[in-house]
Amino acid sequence: MNAVAELDPKKAEKLALENNKLHKRLCRLVGQAIGDFNMIEDGDKIMVCLSGGKDSYALLDILMTLRERAPIKFELVAVNLDQKQPGFPAEVLPAYLDKLGIPYHIENQDTYSIVKRLIPEGKTTCSLCSRLRRGILYRVADELGCNKIALGHHRDDILETFFLNMFFGAKIKGMPAKLVSDDGKHMVIRPLAYVKEADTARWAEHKQFPIIPCDLCGSQENLQRKQIKKLLREWEKQHPGRVENIFSALSTVVPSHLMDRDLFGFKDLVASGVADPNGDIAFDEDPCSTGTVSAAIPIRELD
16 A cells, blocks of 8 residues: 555545645646756657666656657656666666666666775765766767756755855856756756755655665765755755745856956946946945845746
């Protein structure tokens, strides 16, 4: 029996309504991201990277739903990279994908041993692991004839990456919803870009996805990303809406109010003597006291 069936009728009905509402929201937000960034086009063959984690399962599930509803035709191929981590349950994903009836490919590459051999004990493994995994997935995409690669990064991943780059890399750089890969051959898309991690977690629980933990990096408690994740959680708890404002700010950039001389022509800037209704205000009002920022940034309703 599933969890809903074990509840009393009223609670079961309420839970079913909440799950239906969640599913509609996930489909709407993924569809909106796809439309906003033109992620999927007619005739695409998309490699959906499936790690065994909640986010990639949710990505595949929602894309399969949207494929049935879309006015265009596109193919999905699920791909998992078995990195030969000790104890990895290699039978779980094939069994799940066979049940779904979706084309899939399991790529077997022992990157685990390479990472363990090259990275000293206690040091972060993510960078090397990511580089190795990326190169392999690019090759697999070519072999499968896929012109796009879909990754399961969600809104929280994007925000965390933004702060990681700012705090530790001294640059304003995030994780885009769509980009051309570093080899110049592949289009990488992140259809979950507008989706909260809490929603993928709830959907994974409802769907009872067979989650496979990553023992290579999941046990590294001192990762900088985990520190940023904790910071964002505390902000949202103490100041509801702050995290949503920050995410909205990523798509409301004003280059003239930053300091990148390559992005904006400060050296060639001249006062024309002509009033410009869209021009700058020399002595800005305090947005914290006037509410200007909140009024200017559209906050996306997730419910």
